Amino acid sequence: MSVAEAPDRRDSSGRGSAFSGAAAGAEPSVVEPLIFERSRAERRAVRFPSSSEAARKRAAGQPQLPASVLRSRAPRLPEVSELDMLRHFNRLAHLNQAIDLNFYPLGSCTMKYNPKVNEWAARLPGLAESHPLDPEPLSQGSLELMWLLADLLKEVSGFGAISLQPAAGAHGELTGMLMTRAYHRANGDGERRTKVLVPDSAHGTNPATATMVGYQAVTIRSNDRGGIDLGALREALGPDVAALMITNPSTLGIFEDQIDQVLTAVRDAGAIAYMDGANLNAILGRFRPGEAGFDIMHFNLHKTFSTPHGGGGPGAGPVGVGERLEPFLPRPIPTLVEGDAEEVRANAWAGRSTPDARFVLDDDRPQSIGKVRSLYGNFGMFVRAYTYIRSNGDEGLRTISEDAVLAANYLRVRLHDAYDLPYDRLSKHEVVFSGRRQKREHGVTTLDIAKAILDRGIHPPTIYFPLIVEEALMVEPTETESLETLDHFVEIMREIAERAASDPASIKAAPTTTPVGRLDEAAAARRPDLRYAFPGETDVTPAPSAAPTPEAPTA
């Protein structure tokens, strides 16, 4: 069978023709061969200069590497031409859905537009080529940028101090829990406080983080309105509780409308109030967690502040803290040691430098929890986030949340008859539907619905999360999608709901237009094939199974 006769491999962006012709894989069951399979001995892409005669002469007296430390054969890296390499990765790129191609309403991930000027800024040689260990007099621009970003994050969140160091949201959580423990220990209360309360709607990272710090995670149930159950919370709060970790707005897209009472109860119990700031996109200019009484919050710069998600990272997860946690922040912290902060701020807002300002990395913080990452954090993300905040400014940041909330509520009212809505309340950044009716009445699961959405060219919402919603479909439209896009999504979702009733088999057969069909995840886990088997080694790729196994829900 020739490649042209291979099963239909149009991808949802309609660019599948890139995979026909001589460039495609010899095996029709392969969409794009592995780069190793394109390798030909001695083919080259990039070349490097040779050492000079002078260099070799002056190096002559220095010790050479003894044979005992050398590898016996070269690593089998691919040997390809530059064009072949570029085509390989470009073809792989064609297999991805992305924000820059189409709507990507993945709940809890805030897949908004990533402005290109941010990329321009991150690539400026003065920033990208700045070595983190260069002497501080050479790095004043990088340090000022970090100081200014932290300053703006304080304003936005209402916290008094910021560490930019954590590399991701979950990393910010780890930082927050380590600070919580350090705080209780400093108060002589470390041994007694062993529990961290986590609502049942929380991200999985919250309980996992609590465990990493040696805390026992205790689940607090939600009430029938989707909020935290105040009675259950008060009952659980006691002298053995170190912290409450709460996502607000929650993973149901709901603002905790009793948050003031929650915070009072936590404070009265002597515990730390930790806010997972994943959903900050809904509340800019409306609610400042630090001002409201939270002790710690992590930001996700890759969500709220538009740094690209990169296929799963890099992100950045700075933490903000109130006064009592400030001594425990990770070190070092970029600090202004000469010059007036007000003046530096005013100058930067006007696009001017402050000649006598001097920034240093303050490492003299004896109560610090230490370092959670090498150096200072994902600086490239700081550049993008700073660019984004300055572009949007005061009005723009408010507009972000207003339009994000507007879009989520619009989808709620336009779709609440087609899908069940277990918590039919005002939405914030996202709205969580349930496919339970489609499952019960037509045997069509949320996974089937997600796969049918793929066939319609759109990335599906987050599914099967939060866990407290049966057959959950978590939709986060963000503020950057036009009304036409939102209406198109509504049409698609309504059409799928109708089709689930009239022709459920067609939904269960989806997807049919993607580069590959439903994949056998159970086989992948049963016989893990995690790397390329070179010729002569045993290939452990699971054989095609007779019947597809249902996939594990992903969230």
Add this chain to the structure above:
Amino acid sequence: MTYSPHTEADRARMLDAIGVASVDGLFDDIPSAVRAGPWSVPPPLVEQEVRAELARLAGRNRIPEVSFLGAGVYRHLIPSVVSEVISRPEFATSYTPYQPEVSQGTLQSIYEFQSLICELTGMEVATASHYDGATATAEAALMACRLTRRTRVAVSAGLNPDYRRVLETYCSGPGIEVVDVPVDLAEGGSGTTEPSSAAEALGDDVACLIVAHPNFLGQLEPMRELADAAHAAGGLFVAVVEPISLALLEPPGDYGADLVAAEGQPLGVPVSFGGPYVGLMAARMASVRQMPGRLVGATRDVNGRKGYVLTLQAREQHIRREKAASNICTNQALMALAATAYLTAVGPIGLREVAELSMTQARHLTGALVAAGLAERRFGGTYLNEVALRVPDAARRHAALAERGIVAGYPLGRSEPALHDTLLLAATEVTTDADIDRLVAELEETR
């Protein structure tokens, strides 16, 4: 400027559909007692203005004309084609591949990354990547504790001090004790971890021995002997390596490493004032179910076509919650893609050229400084592309050179007082003969 597409007419239509009079009505659920007060955020900027502001900050940095600074972060040539690949919006603006049917590009590239890291390290399984080398090292230590059910970790003093601090923080979580194994810092000494001191530190409660190779002083460690010492005590051996060195050096899998951690920054990632970088971790297949972080595996689709998925997710936080192997959620996919593209672009011959030229230039640098009577090697033994040199009055002269736009490496006195007279100088393939001549001449002037 905002990136919102909505016209006032769009907003009015949406508000009407929702049935609220104004957008403020969408925030009625925030209790009035905790609504935001005024903030101090500057007004919006248009692109021309925001570019000027970022150019201003970039201009406040002074990129050295000549630099021999490494200390864990290395300037290498980043081929244009690598930058092109990671700029593709399909890679840059997608997210974690939860829907594998529309994420095969990301998934296959991660599978290729895992394969490349296995091949470089001589290990059987590699993760989809970690935040950086330091957190990969810390996660490897915690993994060793899970595998051995022991509660102490021994670490060579030759580990990058920044990694050492991150390790300490991570271990403080579950209450794991970190035990130091000294390095011979005597003048003219080995500058390495003595297997006998390692053996002393190890005991039946020590989960692993962590050793960097080359170590932070640039010295090559006796890895095989150290691995044997770890194993003799029933512990695991964690090798912290530099990936480009593996073009030349024996892969850790061959000298008995059970776990490998590394900073992947040298593989096509800009120095970018400390990040984003990419942590590498590799292990033996037998321990895969205790590995932290994401893994991509090959499988088949319903039509028998080969494809890739996130796999063994039962280890991970979104399934296991409080019982997960780690709380790690994202990897550094785009930076892992940079490493994959880099290793592909340079190939085995190019990687060797980079490693050899870096090594030759480090020897050229050392030879030139020694010949001029400006420096001498602080330790015996062997080094690769980074070398500890004794330079009288090192701190003052380092600062004086920095004022002239020359960074004479990393003053080791910053992290080890006993080495106050020692500079750690790195060379790579981008170090030119002229750079070395300039350093010799300028250092001469600071005598």
